[in-house]
Amino acid sequence: MKINLKHTFIEELPADSNTQNTRRQVKEACFSYVQPKPTKDPKLIHVSDKMASALGFSEADIKSQLFLDVFTGNKVFPNTKPYAMCYGGHQFGHWAGQLGDGRAINLFDIENKTQQWTLQLKGAGETPYSRQGDGLAVLRSSIREYLCSEAMYHLGVPTSRALSLALTGDEVLRDMLYDGNAAYEKGAIVTRVAPSFLRFGSYEIFAARQDFKTLKILVDYTIRHHYSHLGKPSKTTYTQFFEEVVQRTLEMIIHWQRVGFVHGVMNTDNMSILGLTIDYGPYGWLEGFDFGWTPNTTDLQNKRYRFGNQPNMVLWNLYQLANALYPLVESAEPFENSLETFKSDFERRSLEMMKSKIGLNMYDAKDELLIKSLEDCLLLSETDMTIFFRQLGNFKKGSASKGLDFVKDAFYSPQEISDSIAQQWRDWFERYDFRLEKETISDKERRLGMNAVNPKYVLRNYMAQMAIDEADKGNYKLIDELYQILKKPYAEQKNHEKWYAKRPDWARHKVGCSMLSCSS
Template sequence: MWRPYHVLVFALVAASSFTSVHVLEFCQSTDHDCHSDSHDNKASNSQLSLHTVKSRWNMSVSNLIKDLEQFRVSCKKLIEVFPIDEIRGNFARSVKNCIFSQSIPTPLKGPLRLAAASKDVIEGILDLDEAVTQSDDFLHYASGGRLPSGSVPLAHRYGGHQFGFWAGQLGDGRAHSLGQYTNRKGEVWELQLKGSGKTPYSRSGDGRAVIRSSVREFLCSEAMHFLGVPTSRAASLIVSDEPVIRDKFYNGNVNVERGAVVLRLAKSWFRIGSLEILSQSGEMDLLRKLLNFVIDEHFSSINSDEPDKYLAFYSTVVNETAHLIAQWMSVGFAHGVCNTDNFSLLSITIDYGPFGFMESYNPSFVPNTSDDEGRYSVGAQADVGLFNLEKLSLALGPVLSKQQQNAAKMILNGYARIYQMRIHQLFKAKLGLLGEEEDDGYLIAFLLKMMEDTRSDFTMTFRQLSEVSAQQLHNRNFTQMWALEDLSSHKLFSDWLSIYLLRLSRQLHDRDVDRQHRMKNVNPRYVLRNWMAESAIRKAEMNDFSEVELLHHILSFPFVTQETAEEAGYAARPPQWAQRLKVSCSS
């Protein structure tokens, strides 16, 4: 029998280059960060609507903010802690000795339209009554035409390694941070407009985002949240008639598109490149100041007086980055542009651009047509994470002692082990396996190799394995299960199936219905496939936002079979025209 042990490490990364050594920190939790508590039963639209309006925390609707004039943010903490760029104005320039530049958003030219709003964010995070999104005031606040009370809009200075090379100063070239909002749960969120005009970091850009990229960012950041993947959030999407010139595929075919702005949120927008620019520029005092701030604000487990606090910080980021990329892989997500300036220090998914969810399982899948060499293919993401974390260690080098630098290398060497352990956990859960058996890794790798050979759909193969009964598996009864039909065409499918069924039979007291329930809660039926996003974008560009709204609703319940989603074909075999779709960095 074919044995893939030494051929693949779950067929996801070429991990033979990794060296597993001492790991300082490893969380083996398989709690809510990778599991959904969605129900596996088929839900009616009325049930979904009821679920949608339920607040995620106990607060009466009457206590929500109904007047936007009462909504306040604060920039006080950031402005008091960090020096601000002494030069004012939104013209492009080289910036030194600061973290932020003051930069006023450039209002979108009207008429403005609300294309989408996330009720979960608007009410559950921002304490706003959803009704305010229908007002003209909201259109202006959420697009840069008006600033919320307390706002001192800032553009963040950072650098980064892009496609493996140091790119120097980058920064928020089309984003403005409006300030921090502390909600009624005591959570602090930083609000940011994306596509809101020029900043000192715009370089030759116009500071705008277009409808197609903004629809994708809004939908995917919210979809990833409901998949249980750490991510920034999106509150709203505003579109305009303002013309924006773009060469979509950098081939000389220039088109006039329309501008849009996404109001997005994160606990912090600091990224690896935030530290790199300071280290590269020799701004050591500012590097320490930023590190101290990030640790004090976002890494509560680290004692600020601890001599090894920077090392502890690095260990945590290494650990959490490995977990994040493993979660990307578990849902078949390829970020597309894994530069150091797009990697969050809080290990959340940020800066959605030419991303893609795999359809046919293929570790070489590249969603970004600008990535000619496949540097950021889905199967290379773990390696890229290692590269980015190495650059982070170099940025920290000036504030670490020699002994601490050596310890940082040891921590980084443990990254592969953390990643592989997490991948193992996640894919065991996707197959409904309980406990630990010696051949579990073989079982997973065997399946993925068959999927690669047969080009089986990644999402639906795992989902249909969740929905099929053990008896159906035994009888190979895959009626209306197109992904399993594709998989079963492999010459070794019977061998794999026998091993899988035998493994399941050894799970004592585990009823088949319980196994199906567990698997349905970790294997989504719906992900934001590029063809689905493209269909919604084409309508949105004609001011029809119905499919944006539909997708947002469907993807808020990715583990629940939904009638409207089935009618739209979101779980069906992708249409032929989907194979011709291309996504680039141009937005």
């Protein structure tokens, strides 16, 4: 394999002086050197052709023994030094202290076509940051991360990527339901890819320890390699850096809300400094439109990370990052200004996004009320978010009286649409139809525009579970089928209509199809 290796992270940042792979507090260091754990009987299940191409891997590379060995932890690529990153974080609103890469090991960086990428194994063994964990990953969670990160990329959502999914041949003990009934599951490794896996917690840990020297080194490194257009590091540059992180994070959350993605565990250690979706744990896709839904059993009582609260949690996390960066600037005003801008920009961007979802381009002062009344209607009964907005694109001007006919397939229980609910919907379609008269584009043009922002195919929770169930039997065909479908989420794909359907009844309460824990 001929790859253009880069070692900027380990060459320019302070390393842990202790080279023993023992659980400990790591001070004044951004990372610790660590070796992946060799696996018993590795087998590649799937490789993302798109990601492999972006990294410069050929077909021959992918089929080579070296590729298998490196991306299953059995061999360290020549002239590289794997490492685990040190970071802290706020978890569910509380400072958790040092966290770090407990089951992720960074292999090396590749530069290809002017883009630099970090390649990381998830599930490759213990690190100094593993705490009570074994550093391993199981097949079910690995399939979910592999498929979802690539699906999100093709949806146009800022995200980390995935290169490969592999079985290790090892058995991993997990208590999936946290009921004391632990069982062995198939071990697996995902190769994750991103320009950087630095997260808010990477900076918080040094601020919390008042290690401002290392904090400055890390911030300067981040600006130099990921925000170089801002110029040389200075107090002004630090505030500009924060402002851009705010805007990138805003862009990410708008996309989450657009496609109905719920991250499930938006702790500050899971927030990318590049505004990418990272750490696919107990995520889920809205099926029934519900602002209060969370896919995380750990969050079930307080629902801190529910769908409707994600924008607030992003802002809360940005406040924590601002607090971490404050010592470098010693002035709160520029951070406060950026955070206030987030609030106003989110309201504006969110309205623009929702207008695009229902095909409105022209300005109308009442559009916000129209969208609010639509959301009220969507909450009257269980209504599939993806299908509703996709079907709404078929609406034709002058068809208000038949509005429900266009979206009826989105209702999970059509029998629950009482006369009063149906009337509320009819009232909304009358207002919608009246509003569309202001638009100058044709029904066809509007539908094309709506179909470009309202996906037809997303990785529904039950779809991922079906792929997991099949993989447990040794059948990996469904993983590839879903991977191929999700590469074109906005296309009609007539041969795959069966996946354009509401969640089946069997998946409503099945573990994995509805909710997962943080460590699944």
